[in-house]
Amino acid sequence: MRSKEMIRSIYRASVPLGMRKAIRRISAIERLMDGPPPIVERIVLPTAAGLLKDERFGITSERHALMASHTPLISLNMGQYCSHGCVYCVSHMGDRKKRSGYLEEIGWEEYGRQLLRLAGDAKVTYNFAGPGECAEHEHFPELAHLLLNAGHWIWIQTHGLSSKSIARALNSFPKELVSRKVNFHLSFHIAAYLDDKDDRRLRAYLDKHVATIASFGCTTCIIVPMSPKVLAWSRFEESMDLIASICKQRGARFIPSLVEFHGPYEGRHYPADYTNEEQQRLSELMAKYGNPSRGTMAGDQAVIVGDSLMLRGMPCYAKALITEVNGDGSLRHCQSDPEDNFGHLRDAEGLTKNPEAHPCPFDRCLCVSVGYNMSLAPNGISLKDYADEMKRVTA
Numbered sequence: 399m400r401s402k403e404m405i406r407s408i409y410r411a412s413v414p415l416g417m418r419k420a421i422r423r424i425s426a427i428e429r430l431m432d433g434p435p436p437i438v439e440r441i442v443l444p445t446a447a448g449l450l451k452d453e454r455f456g457i458t459s460e461r462h463a464l465m466a467s468h469t470p471l472i473s474l475n476m477g478q479y480c481s482h483g484c485v486y487c488v489s490h491m492g493d494r495k496k497r498s499g500y501l502e503e504i505g506w507e508e509y510g511r512q513l514l515r516l517a518g519d520a521k522v523t524y525n526f527a528g529p530g531e532c533a534e535h536e537h538f539p540e541l542a543h544l545l546l547n548a549g550h551w552i553w554i555q556t557h558g559l560s561s562k563s564i565a566r567a568l569n570s571f572p573k574e575l576v577s578r579k580v581n582f583h584l585s586f587h588i589a590a591y592l593d594d595k596d597d598r599r600l601r602a603y604l605d606k607h608v609a610t611i612a613s614f615g616c617t618t619c620i621i622v623p624m625s626p627k628v629l630a631w632s633r634f635e636e637s638m639d640l641i642a643s644i645c646k647q648r649g650a651r652f653i654p655s656l657v658e659f660h661g662p663y664e665g666r667h668y669p670a671d672y673t674n675e676e677q678q679r680l681s682e683l684m685a686k687y688g689n690p691s692r693g694t695m696a697g698d699q700a701v702i703v704g705d706s707l708m709l710r711g712m713p714c715y716a717k718a719l720i721t722e723v724n725g726d727g728s729l730r731h732c733q734s735d736p737e738d739n740f741g742h743l744r745d746a747e748g749l750t751k752n753p754e755a756h757p758c759p760f761d762r763c764l765c766v767s768v769g770y771n772m773s774l775a776p777n778g779i780s781l782k783d784y785a786d787e788m789k790r791v792t793a
Contacts, residue, residue, distance in 0.1 A: 531560055
């Protein structure tokens with residue numbers, strides 16, 4: 399008996415746990431070497447993989463053809479740091495150091511040449527993503543000119559207050575071309591205006607900046623972080639309707655996109671700390687105005703997903719259709735993996751013309767919009783189907 403105990407002790411001390419677990423599959427060695435296995439509480443992480451067992455889901459030839467027809471997106475983080483660091487920003491980039499990175503190191507001409515090489519023979523959408531206000535970057539106009547002249551599309555993410563700079567960058571192009579090739583994504587940080595008693599800044603934003611941007615006739619997505627302060631504002635719907643009216647008058651297509659507030663604020667952490675009343679109000683507003691990147695959801699289903707998707711094992715097209723150029727020039731596909739690095743802009747080859755889906759290796763997708771559009775939607779899975787499956791798995 400003592401000899402068995404001694405063998406077990408030596409075995410446990412010298413053989414790594416992972417190897418011991420593998421060896422346990424041989425029952426005789428398990429009994430001799432490890433004794434009865436300890437009782438360990440097994441934690442099962444819920445995933446959406448169960449959805450794929452339903453015949454309605456899966457990568458069909460029709461859905462693959464639809465994704466293959468999508469325009470690849472190259473997202474540009476031109477600087478290393480955010481130029482503003484707003485407390486209510488979903489990017490959590492509070493560092494307001496001077497923006498500098500690969501673009502400044504090699505100059506905008508070489509940076510632009512490498513961007514065009516990355517696209518290869520494909521026509522792509524370049525997303526001026528920041529960090530911070532991309533239109534404040536001194537080389538934004540030159541890069542916008544270069545990419546449009548090469549026949550690509552551009553998205554401009556902006557808080558809207560840089561309307562003069564944006565106008566200077568686009569005024570030399572025919573309006574028809576701009577309205578067809580440019581999309582605006584306005585982050586309407588409405589909470590910043592709610593303390594003005596006379597609404598002076600809010601009126602200036604609507605009458606000057608929104609009107610200038612809408613005058614280009616482009617698709618204009620208004621992204622609104624829904625903080626508790628915004629949810630409690632009695633004139634929120636009035637302001638959203640006014641923005642829609644301005645866009646319509648100027649010939650722009652208005653797309654509202656309400657997003658949950660993310661991060662700590664006044665001792666609470668969102669979106670987890672929304673009260674029941676705030677969730678109900680957010681559901682009502684999302685049902686009325688929506689978030690097109692997440693599909694159509696009504697009532698309580700609008701906020702049931704929260705701030706991440708659990709997609710391990712699900713096919714995803716992000717690796718094939720999304721390329722992010724970081725401030726240091728490194729490249730990545732997946733926002734759920736900050737260490738994802740598949741090379742550098744200076745060495746990159748052109749994008750493939752035939753995108754393929756790859757299984758998601760992560761438990762959580764940190765960007766609901768990307769996860770929905772690149773994984774759930776092409777599999778025919780609505781957010782309601784996803785939410786119902788999550789409830790079933792975690793029950």
